[in-house]
Amino acid sequence: MLLHHCTWREVEARLEHGKGIMIPIGSTEQHGPNGLVGTDALCAEVVAKGAGEAVDALVAPSIAVGMAQHHLGFAGSITLRPSTLIAVVCDTVQSLARHGFDKFYFVNGHGGNIATLSAAFSEIYAGRSLHGQGLNSNAVRCKLKNWFDGPAIKALSEELYGAAEGSHATPSEVSLTQYAFPETIKQAAMSPAIAPQGPIYDAEDYRNRFPDGRIGSNPALASPEDGKRIYDTAVGEVAEGYLAFLKAD
Numbered sequence: 001m002l003l004h005h006c007t008w009r010e011v012e013a014r015l016e017h018g019k020g021i022m023i024p025i026g027s028t029e030q031h032g033p034n035g036l037v038g039t040d041a042l043c044a045e046v047v048a049k050g051a052g053e054a055v056d057a058l059v060a061p062s063i064a065v066g067m068a069q070h071h072l073g074f075a076g077s078i079t080l081r082p083s084t085l086i087a088v089v090c091d092t093v094q095s096l097a098r099h100g101f102d103k104f105y106f107v108n109g110h111g112g113n114i115a116t117l118s119a120a121f122s123e124i125y126a127g128r129s130l131h132g133q134g135l136n137s138n139a140v141r142c143k144l145k146n147w148f149d150g151p152a153i154k155a156l157s158e159e160l161y162g163a164a165e166g167s168h169a170t171p172s173e174v175s176l177t178q179y180a181f182p183e184t185i186k187q188a189a190m191s192p193a194i195a196p197q198g199p200i201y202d203a204e205d206y207r208n209r210f211p212d213g214r215i216g217s218n219p220a221l222a223s224p225e226d227g228k229r230i231y232d233t234a235v236g237e238v239a240e241g242y243l244a245f246l247k248a249d
């Protein structure tokens with residue numbers, strides 16, 4: 001169930017039966033010639049929503065803008081600087097912890113968020129350690145789950161796309177948005193078919209190295225039919241991971 005579709009009384013009642021919550025987190029950034037600017041946020045949201053339905057978990061509103069400074073050379077991309085994203089994650093967790101939530105499962109759709117999310121979790125734990133029990137909440141646990149890197153989803157990407165999966169604007173994530181939002185499907189030529197690989201620094205350097213925005217991928221291979229398989233597999237892994245997280249100490 002979506003938190004933002006509940007009344008406060010419904011949220012309060014659910015807290016009597018469980019104190020876990022999923023929080024989708026993505027990014028709003030260019031995704032190559034045929035990928036949507038919202039790809040990472042949309043993928044995290046649809047996978048979390050599906051997993052939430054599968055295991056009757058509460059799903060918070062998405063954090064739709066992430067740490068994407070390297071994409072700012074392309075129109076439409078938006079970033080939070082790492083310190084801002086850390087503050088957003090800390091305030092979100094501490095708001096929900098105040099109500100009694102204590103297990104926060106971040107369903108992430110963007111590799112560029114990983115380091116910053118990990119730092120945010122460290123800030124949350126440091127805040128508790130430095131303030132003793134003064135935060136008006138129980139002990140909290142935070143977990144990062146990338147929808148795109150579980151063993152089953154990686155095996156499926158390998159089977160479908162092999163070396164053309166790449167690492168940004170991947171056919172897997174484009175397929176997933178094509179399945180979830182078929183009205184948004186775009187066609188575009190890819191030249192070369194598989195984009196170059198390389199390191200990531202700042203936005204200007206990124207645009208020079210990766211002129212159409214892709215890294216190592218060929219998203220022309222994407223299809224909504226593949227997206228359905230990717231969705232089902234990702235939802236299964238995320239749901240299973242959430243239940244394991246709830247059970248863990």
Ligand code: NI
Binds near residue numbers: 031040110170173
């Ligand atoms: Ni992406």
